[in-house]
Amino acid sequence: MIRFILLQNRQGKTRLAKYYIPLEDSEKHRVEYEVHRLVVNRDPKFTNFVEFRSHKVIYRRYAGLFFSLCVDITDNELAYLESIHLFVEILDHFFSNVCELDLVFNFHKVYLILDEFILAGELQETSKKAIIERMGELEKQD
């Protein structure tokens, strides 16, 4: 199960944070700080997995943005690594060539996309096409 998903830039500014487990606000900030510190200095040649407390963080870097997923220690690393990429593809498609500023100015839409992708810590849709269609419907109705 996904514990939380974080989008952070290289400076450690959180661009998106969604927690699927209840955490205190102060704890969230600590988690964000620690995860950023864990991933930011890792070489691209390193593995994309880092142990984090009793869980593990699967992360991927896209330009200056780190997408980090915290999952259980028994979860399948490769599958979640793929799902990060899928999420990025969806964002890329939705914002057509996404950049960090898109995510900043449309942060609420990013949350909506994420909700179509992951629910209650589980992947609910693995088809990029389906999610994009769903988002199209939501946009239309807005």
Place this chain on the structure above:
Amino acid sequence: MSGTPSLMESLFQRTLDDLIKGLRLHTPTTTPSLSAFISKSLTEIRRELTSTTASTKSTALLKLLYLHSLHSISASFATFHVIELSSSPASKPLAYLAASLLFDSTTDVLLLLTNQLRKDLNSTITREVSLALNALSVIANQDLARDLTGDLFVLLNSSKVFLRKKAILCLIRVFDKYPDSVRVCFKRLVENLESRDEGVVSAVVGVFCEMAKVDPRAYLPLAPEFFRVLVESRNNWILIKVLKIFARLVPLEGRLGKKVVEPICEHLRRTGAKSLVFECVRTIFGCLSEYDVAVNVAMEKVREFLMDDDPNLRYLGLQALSTVAPKHLWAIQENKEFVIRALSDADVNIRFEALTLLMAMVCEDNVVEICRVLVTYALKSDPEFCNEILGSILSVCSKNYYEVVVDFDWYISLLGDMSRIVHCQKGEEIEDQLIDIGMRVRDVRSTLVRVSRQLLIDPALLGNPFVHRILCAAAWVSGEYVEFSKNPIELIEALLQPRTSLLPPLIRAVYIQSAFKVLAFCLHCFLFRKDVTFSFLLGSLSEEITTGSSDRLRNAPSGDSDGDGSYYPRSTLEETEYDIAGNGEAAGSSHVHTPLASSKSTKSTGDSIRHILNIVETTLGPLSGSNDVEILERVRNILGLVMMIKQEFLGTSSQEGDDNQGNNNNASKIINLMHEAFSEELGPVSISAQEKVPIPDGVVLKQDLEDLDLIYGDIKLPLSSSFSLVKRHSLENDSILTLENYRKDESETEGKPTALSEHRKRHGLYYLPLERKETSDDYPPANDPTVQDNINADTENLAKLTEQSLVFKKKANTKPRPVVVKLDDGDSRSILPKKQEPKDDLVSDAVRDVLRGNEAEPSSSSTAKEPDRASSKRGKEKALVDGSGDPLRIESSRSRDKSSRSKHHRQNKEKKDGSPETGKAKSSSRHGTRRSKNRAEGSANIAVQSPVIPDFLL
């Protein structure tokens, strides 16, 4: 009146974009500063939230959300406005987003959302349903879960697939918060497993995967359904999740393994998706490792992983190996080149994994070689990994009372070498082991003393604070086992050298106490065992002068470069030695040695004693005014002894070595007593020894140590970046052990507290760990770690050695393993099984009940009065339940009737005993198998656990 301002507001309201641009313009240093800008915006937002126009409100909320999620501004004041906005269709998405971001289960206005959620869940507009489900999956608390279970239940059959998916996933949260909802929704959840839509199946499998983590046994009856998914599905995501479920079920039911191993191998051969391959491999290694065919197929894939360029795959390959290592050691052996190569990988994760694997290979035949190569690796590694290597060597070698160590002489020397590694921060562990081995292994004490001497006489080591703990142990060992020392005089000099001022006071106190012991030993020898010991003393002394000064020659350059006065002791050292050797003229250069000691005379022995006393007096005299009580006390003790000896013994019979008359005086009696006290052997103490001590009356002991949290509250937790993959050696036990040991020691030495016991008392349990900071001491390291071997050579070495050691299982040992003292009851390190959360039990109990209800024979139910109860409690749900089929209702009611339930168990159990084995007929009749399994596993288990289900509906 309110019309104009709201119009004004909506016209001139800042949008989210304005806010973000504003935030980007302001930094903490500009005027107005960022915080001023934020607080100004917050004031605006507060005002706008009270506006009557929905659009103004929602813009304000959006801005607030931005500030909350990216600038961590508290937004609790807006919760009620969120509820307000949730009813307006246009701002619904925003309101639900805000709810999921701002609310938690303690938010007081949460219940106000119940009706809106219910309305939206039943809405005909799919968008609204979807939004409500999104929110519910995050914010559901017990009340919401209870009130909305019925609505979710309807959605589980929704014709719109994506809504059904969401509803299913929502159940994870709802089940968790309100376990009784399982009774309502479980049947439909299982039905959805047969859906043709992959997404739905994926969602259901995801839910089960999550639920089975808590108590997999409850889900055994569903194994046939999962099996069908495993065989039929081609969706990698579903397969991964199903494999995870089976990984939990197979260990509970052996026959299941036989059943699933073939399909899993099938997937393994067929698929190209690495994630699925890895999951299959992990499942096989984890719970199907007795099926050789499967293991072989999996090993092939692992080898591909290990050879891959992608570090992720290499890492996972190593990880897979380490799961299979305990059962199939050959798996590592076959891939040892990869493992060893991985030791020098760039990524620290991979290195750690390789280290773990390598340590898993250790046995008594290869421990020497593996440790040797690892130590050379440690010398070349960065400090963190170096210490990881040292830590794992220490923990593996000391495991189970040094099980793998045959040659303790080697191990002690290894510990000595490790102490000299520059990055070594394992002082505490090495200290514990040196003392522990000293107490447990009698035969190794002479080596221990020799190694300790080498550590003690090296002034360079005193400059490294990480080594201080080891030196402490060395000093203690030298004092305790001084009878093995070849040259006690040199020992005293080493213990009292001026650079000991660099030691922390408590360790210095140990030094002084050890010097005290050595002095007592020398005096005792001098007085009582003259014939034997003096030849020994002096004979070895002359040897030591040669070796000792060659040591010194080696160290001389470092001493020169230091120039902080540490050279001074050496010159005195030399003088003394020449005096001792009876070579009064003090030969001009220290390089020339004429060991004249063979011409031993009583005069020189008397002189040597006098010299010892002089050294003690001159070095410790200044300390008699020390501020530290530990040092002060010990210095006073030893000075007192010196004074007494000088007056009573050497003073009277001074000029001549003829001192027979001294034998009967006070001093010799005291020396004798002291010697007896010190020669009392210290042994290891059982861990449970403490329990055997009766608690004195009037002492109130707390059950748990919660107060410790207060004490330790300000100690920082270890940084998560420096995580360790290797389990720490159980140091706590050891330190308790030694601590108690010293308590015993105290009582044995007639209430005289030894320095070490004092020191341990502070260091062992309540002493804060030493500051782990890089200290730059200008004194050069004792042992320069410039090892020239290149990695390849080591790699080859290690590869060779593993080959040897694994092929030749038994090597002829040149010497027998010495006896290691163990205490029988010391082994019992019981770990209390972790208690399960009561809530989790509720979920799996409910699942069990539902499953049992599905399969139950009609004869075993007593449901006469139940439908009424259910109907009166459930209200709306009841109709749905009725529609969906009987078993559910029978089920939900039966659990309430405990007596009938336990009777039912007994019946089931009896039936189970008599029932024929139906396992092999599985493929033909799935339901038959399920039933038998259900009876075999589920019911027996329930009978054992007999859980209590509090009835939320009563």
